[in-house]
Amino acid sequence: MTADVQTHRAQVLGVKGLVKHYGAHTVVDDVSFHIGAGETYGLLGPNGAGKTTIISMVSGLIPADAGSIELAGSAMTPASTRVKGHIGLVPQELAIYPDLTAKENLLFFGRLQGLHGKELKHRTGDVLELIGLADRAGEQTKKFSGGMKRRLNIGIGLLHRPTLLILDEPTVGVDPQSRNSILESVEGLATEGMAVLYTTHYMEEAERLCDRIAIIDEGRIQAEGTRGELVELTGGVDRIDLHGSGNTGAAATALRRLPGVQHVDGDASGLTLTVHNGPGLLAPIVAEAGGAGMALSSVEIVRPDLESVFLHLTGKALRD
Amino acid sequence: MRSIFGIAIVEVRLFLRDRSNIFFVFIFPLLLILLLGSQFGANSGQARVALSGGSGTGLAKALSEQLKEDGVQVSSAGAAAVRDQLSRGRADVGIFISDDDSAAFAAGQPADLEVLMASQSAAQAVLQEVRASIQAVSTERRQRSLLESAGVGAPEAATALEQAKESVQQPRVELVDTNDATQVFQGLGRFDLGAAQQLLLFVFLSSLTGAATLIKARRLGVIARVMAGPVSSWQALAGQALGRFGIAAVQGGYIMLGTALLFGVDWGDPLPAGIILAFFCAVSAAAAMVVGSVMDNDAAASGVGVGLGLVLAGLGGSMVPPEFFSETLQAVSRATPHRWAYDAFADIQRHDGTLADILPQLGVLAAMALVLLALGSFLLQRSLSRPL
Numbered sequence: 001m002t003a004d005v006q007t008h009r010a011q012v013l014g015v016k017g018l019v020k021h022y023g024a025h026t027v028v029d030d031v032s033f034h035i036g037a038g039e040t041y042g043l044l045g046p047n048g049a050g051k052t053t054i055i056s057m058v059s060g061l062i063p064a065d066a067g068s069i070e071l072a073g074s075a076m077t078p079a080s081t082r083v084k085g086h087i088g089l090v091p092q093e094l095a096i097y098p099d100l101t102a103k104e105n106l107l108f109f110g111r112l113q114g115l116h117g118k119e120l121k122h123r124t125g126d127v128l129e130l131i132g133l134a135d136r137a138g139e140q141t142k143k144f145s146g147g148m149k150r151r152l153n154i155g156i157g158l159l160h161r162p163t164l165l166i167l168d169e170p171t172v173g174v175d176p177q178s179r180n181s182i183l184e185s186v187e188g189l190a191t192e193g194m195a196v197l198y199t200t201h202y203m204e205e206a207e208r209l210c211d212r213i214a215i216i217d218e219g220r221i222q223a224e225g226t227r228g229e230l231v232e233l234t235g236g237v238d239r240i241d242l243h244g245s246g247n248t249g250a251a252a253t254a255l256r257r258l259p260g261v262q263h264v265d266g267d268a269s270g271l272t273l274t275v276h277n278g279p280g281l282l283a284p285i286v287a288e289a290g291g292a293g294m295a296l297s298s299v300e301i302v303r304p305d306l307e308s309v310f311l312h313l314t315g316k317a318l319r320d
Numbered sequence: 321m322r323s324i325f326g327i328a329i330v331e332v333r334l335f336l337r338d339r340s341n342i343f344f345v346f347i348f349p350l351l352l353i354l355l356l357g358s359q360f361g362a363n364s365g366q367a368r369v370a371l372s373g374g375s376g377t378g379l380a381k382a383l384s385e386q387l388k389e390d391g392v393q394v395s396s397a398g399a400a401a402v403r404d405q406l407s408r409g410r411a412d413v414g415i416f417i418s419d420d421d422s423a424a425f426a427a428g429q430p431a432d433l434e435v436l437m438a439s440q441s442a443a444q445a446v447l448q449e450v451r452a453s454i455q456a457v458s459t460e461r462r463q464r465s466l467l468e469s470a471g472v473g474a475p476e477a478a479t480a481l482e483q484a485k486e487s488v489q490q491p492r493v494e495l496v497d498t499n500d501a502t503q504v505f506q507g508l509g510r511f512d513l514g515a516a517q518q519l520l521l522f523v524f525l526s527s528l529t530g531a532a533t534l535i536k537a538r539r540l541g542v543i544a545r546v547m548a549g550p551v552s553s554w555q556a557l558a559g560q561a562l563g564r565f566g567i568a569a570v571q572g573g574y575i576m577l578g579t580a581l582l583f584g585v586d587w588g589d590p591l592p593a594g595i596i597l598a599f600f601c602a603v604s605a606a607a608a609m610v611v612g613s614v615m616d617n618d619a620a621a622s623g624v625g626v627g628l629g630l631v632l633a634g635l636g637g638s639m640v641p642p643e644f645f646s647e648t649l650q651a652v653s654r655a656t657p658h659r660w661a662y663d664a665f666a667d668i669q670r671h672d673g674t675l676a677d678i679l680p681q682l683g684v685l686a687a688m689a690l691v692l693l694a695l696g697s698f699l700l701q702r703s704l705s706r707p708l
Contacts, residue, residue, distance in 0.1 A: 059548040078553075078701065085550040095541030097330065099337050104330075111326040112549050156545070 009036025011070075012086075012164050012195035013058065018067035020053050020219075027053050029219040031067070035164070040186070040196040042210030044203065044306060046316070050219035051199040052092060055168050058197065059089050072163050085113065088162030092169045094149045095156075098142035102133050102152050105141060106159055113160035123159055130185065131155040147178025154182060158189070165189060166197045171205065183208060203306040215310055222313040231304045234312045237262060238278030239302040240285060243270040247293030254292040258284060265317045272317045274308055323551045324559040331563025334533065345571045349522040350578050353515050367392045367412055367446040370402040374417030379425035382461070383415065386453045392446070406438040412446035413437055415454075428465035512586055513641065515579040516665040520600060520658045521629070521638040523572045527604030528625030530564035534612030535621050538703060553701040554693075557613070561605040561693060568601035588668030592675045596664045599685035603657040606692035613699035637662045660684045 013035040020028040028050045035041040043051045056062045058069055060078045069076040074083045096105045106124045110116075115123060128134040131151040141149060150170065157165055167186065171179045186209055189196055200206055206213050207227055214224040223230055242251075245268070252264045252271055260281050262274040271289070275281050278301040289296060302308065311317055335341055369392050374380035380396075387394045397405065405411040414436040421431040435450065437443045460481060467477035537543045537560070546556050576593065579585040587593040608625070615621040633639060635649070636658020645653060653659040664681035667673030 056544075061544055061548055078547075081550050081552050084548060087548060089545055089548040091541045091545060091548075093541040095545040097334065097537075097540070097542060099334050100330070104333075108326060108330050109545070109549070112323050112546055112551055114322075114550060116322070 009039055011035070012037050012039075012072060013197065014068075014070040015054075015058065016068050016070075018054065018057060018069070019065045020050075020057060020062070021065050027219050028057070028064075031216075031219070031221055033214055033221065033224060035195045035197060037163075037195055038190050038193045039211045040190045040198055040209050042206040042213040043197070043199040043216050044201070044206040044210075044213050044310070045199075045216035046201050049201075049216045051216060052168055053219075054216075055089075055166055055197070055199060059087055059166060060084050085160070086163040088157035088160065088165045090154050090157035090165070090167045090170050092172060094153050096141050096149065096152055099140055101138050101140055102128065102144070103137040105152060106156060109156045110159045115160055123161075127155040127159050130158070132181070145175075145178075147174050147181075150174050150178060150182060151185075154185065162194070164195045164197060168199050169201070170198075171200070171202065203310075207306055213306065215306070215313060217310070217314045217316070223309065227306065230306060230309045234274070234304045234308050235276075237274045237276055237304060237308060237312060239304070239308040239311065240273045240275055240278050240282070241270060241298075241300040241302065242266075242273070242285070242289055242294070242296060243298045243300075244289075244294050244296040245269070246295040251289040251292040251294035254288045255285060258288055261285070263311050263315050265311060265315065272307075272311060274311050323555050324562055327546065327551075327556060327559025328562035328566060331530075331533065331560055332566055335563070335567050345522075345526050345567070346574055349518055349571075349575050350582070352522075353518045353575070353579055354583065367449050368410070369394050369446070369450055370405050370411040370414045371396045372399045372402040372414060372416045373419075374422045377417070377422035377426070379422045379431065379457075380417055382425075382457045383417075383454065386457045387450070390449060390453050390456075392449060392453065403436070406436055409438055411438060412443040413450045415450065425461060428461065428468075512669055515575070515583065515585040516587075516662065516669065517633075517638040517641075519572055519575045519579075519597070520636065520661050520665075521633040522575065523568045523597070523601060524604045524607075524633060524658065525626065525629040526571055527564050527568045527601065528608045528611060528629050529622065530560065530567075530605060530608035531610075531612035531615065531621045531625050532618040533564075534560055534609060534700075535615060535618040538612075538616075539618070543700070547701075554697040557609050557693065557697045557700050560612075561602075561609050561696070564605035564608050565601050568604050569598060572597040572601060586669060588665075588672065589674065592668050592673070592678055593665070595675065595682065596661055596668075596678065596685075599682050599689065600657060600661040602689035603685050603692065606689045606696060607657075609696035610692050610699060613696050613703050616703075632656045633658055635659070657685055657688050660688075 011034050015034065016032045018028055018031040019026070031050075031054055033041065043054065045051055053062075057064045058071075058076065060076050060080055060083070063078050071083050072086045074080065076083050097108070100108065103124060106127060107120065110120045110124060125134070128137050131154065133148060133152060133155070136144070136148065141152060144152070154167070154170055157167070171182055174182065183205065186196060186198065190211070198206070198209055212224065212226055213230060214221045215230065216222065223233055248266060248268055248271055252266060255261055255264045255271065255273060258281070260276050262276070264271055264273050266272050273285065275285070282299065282301065286296065286299060307317070369387055371380060371384060371394060375396070384394050395411070399416060402411065402414040402416070406414050416434040416436070418434075421433055424431040433454065435447070437447045463481055464474075464477050467480065468474060472480065534543070543556060547553055573594070576587050576597065580587060611621055611625060611628070615624065635653050636642070636656035637645070637653060638658050642650060642653050642659060642662065660681045664678040667677050667681075
């Protein structure tokens with residue numbers, strides 16, 4: 001997918017200069033992006049980067065302090081009740097009633113979206129099939145596993161076939177099998193022409209699903225583009241992950257002084273470095289870390305990826 | 321409107337899925353009304369006289385008939401049982417008829433009846449009624465004796481006296497209790513006052529539990545998800561409030577019907593009584609929405625709800641009748657919805673008030689409900705900015 005192709009898509013969501021303050025703290029700072037029909041757009045950033053606040057403003061849940069949001073050709077604010085019908089929100093928390101059955105949850109949210117009668121019944125059945133819960137439709141959701149609840153959470157967002165589906169960290173706390181199932185479902189949505197806004201702090205998910213990605217940190221978009229465009233920003237640097245224990249703090253200090261090392265970041269369990277010519281620098285890095293008191297258990301050289309991009313742009317590892 | 325009803329239906333469904341609600345909403349209030357009514361309730365207003373001895377004699381028969389004719393409730397029992405009834409307040413006056421009394425009455429001679437009065441305040445008035453009844457029996461017996469001594473046969477004398485009684489309007493004694501409290505509560509049955517008070521207390525308390533369910537829905541993210549759809553904060557809140565209103569209205573209606581059938585509570589004209597209940601339920605549900613939007617902890621909200629419900633009920637006259645309040649407390653109590661609903665019920669229960677008579681109270685209750693709903697809607701929208 002290239003940027004040129006994106007410009008030909010009909011725009012579904014346009015966000016310009018979005019700002020949000022909580023007291024003196026600016027949590028979203030001049031954020032702008034747009035999403036076209038059939039496009040999956042990712043907001044990639046660590047916890048606390050401002051992703052959920054952006055989504056809350058785009059969904060009309062909270063007002064923006066500055067900037068504008070245009071959804072399906074109409075301005076979006078908390079008062080734009082009609083425009084909100086274009087959105088399918090899948091929040092990070094499991095926004096379902098545990099004392100209702102899966103089917104009752106779907107029927108409830110479907111009615112709120114204006115569905116009724118046979119259409120509601122058919123859509124509910126279709127979604128239950130899609131999320132693999134047709135045989136558990138009559139069970140109270142409090143008896144479901146975490147993965148089943150997550151699938152239902154997504155199913156509710158899909159029920160009314162929204163123009164824009166917003167998924168806020170939909171795989172947090174999900175087992176690998178359910179996670180893969182969720183990702184496959186999302187991949188299928190874009191092919192049906194649905195615009196998808198996907199937030200995550202998992203680099204692999206953003207790489208797998210998103211046509212374009214915005215790397216966000218401390219409320220600002222640090223970079224935006226396709227995966228290839230973003231990786232080019234690193235200038236071809238490699239990432240080296242050092243796993244181990246001991247005095248990682250001293251090792252980080254020593255490694256920062258080593259020529260060719262751009263960034264060092266990490267915690268007590270390991271360090272992440274961005275370097276030019278990773279294979280060539282591997283030996284002195286291992287020696288320097290060991291000399292500073294770090295006991296290495298494994299070393300890994302990773303070719304440039306979104307993690308490297310994030311580290312390159314912010315000086316921090318994405319996992320933080 | 322469809323979204324409002326959708327939210328309300330789910331609210332009711334969730335309420336019904338919690339079995340513990342059934343006891344607290346439907347069984348406990350009736351038990352409390354029964355307990356309070358039987359312990360503290362006023363009697364039905366009818367004088368109660370217990371007769372002892374003289375069974376089957378002319379004196380006992382004449383006295384019993386005269387008392388009943390005068391509107392007194394008459395019962396018969398042994399001397400010990402009558403004394404027990406008097407000491408427990410189950411009878412106002414006891415009349416003890418000895419064999420000598422019966423014989424003297426049959427012979428047309430003066431009889432010396434023993435009369436005992438219970439300690440409750442109403443007994444004094446009943447004693448006056450009993451004296452009047454005994455006087456009437458005594459007069460009739462004397463008249464009959466005079467006719468018989470003048471040579472008129474006993475049956476003819478009885479017939480002549482009966483005809484005379486019908487042709488002449490007998491003097492009546494109307495007893496008026498000048499005690500302020502007695503006058504205020506005149507016309508109320510044993511359970512009437514307590515039932516109205518407990519109705520208001522329980523409906524408000526039950527409604528305030530809706531605050532906790534709103535907070536739970538916010539914590540689950542359901543409210544945010546609802547409002548991310550084509551539903552305004554006002555509609556989301558109105559739906560929640562409508563659900564709580566429905567639950568409160570069913571509970572209130574159940575208490576009214578149950579107390580009427582089980583304890584003979586007179587709620588007055590059903591239409592205005594139902595309207596008072598509906599308006600009060602609306603205020604209660606709206607108050608729950610405000611608490612549920614302001615607070616973020618459902619357990620704390622439940623505690624605050626119970627505390628607030630009891631304080632407002634106390635101030636509003638649902639524990640002690642506000643007629644006993646001082647002037648200052650009277651003014652304070654008018655800030656509570658309970659007081660306005662209490663006054664409205666008092667109008668229709670005690671004074672046969674009509675819908676027009678209670679319009680001021682209904683107006684205040686409607687205004688309270690609207691203000692609280694608007695405030696709740698504003699606070700709910702603001703609550704979305706707060707992490708839970």
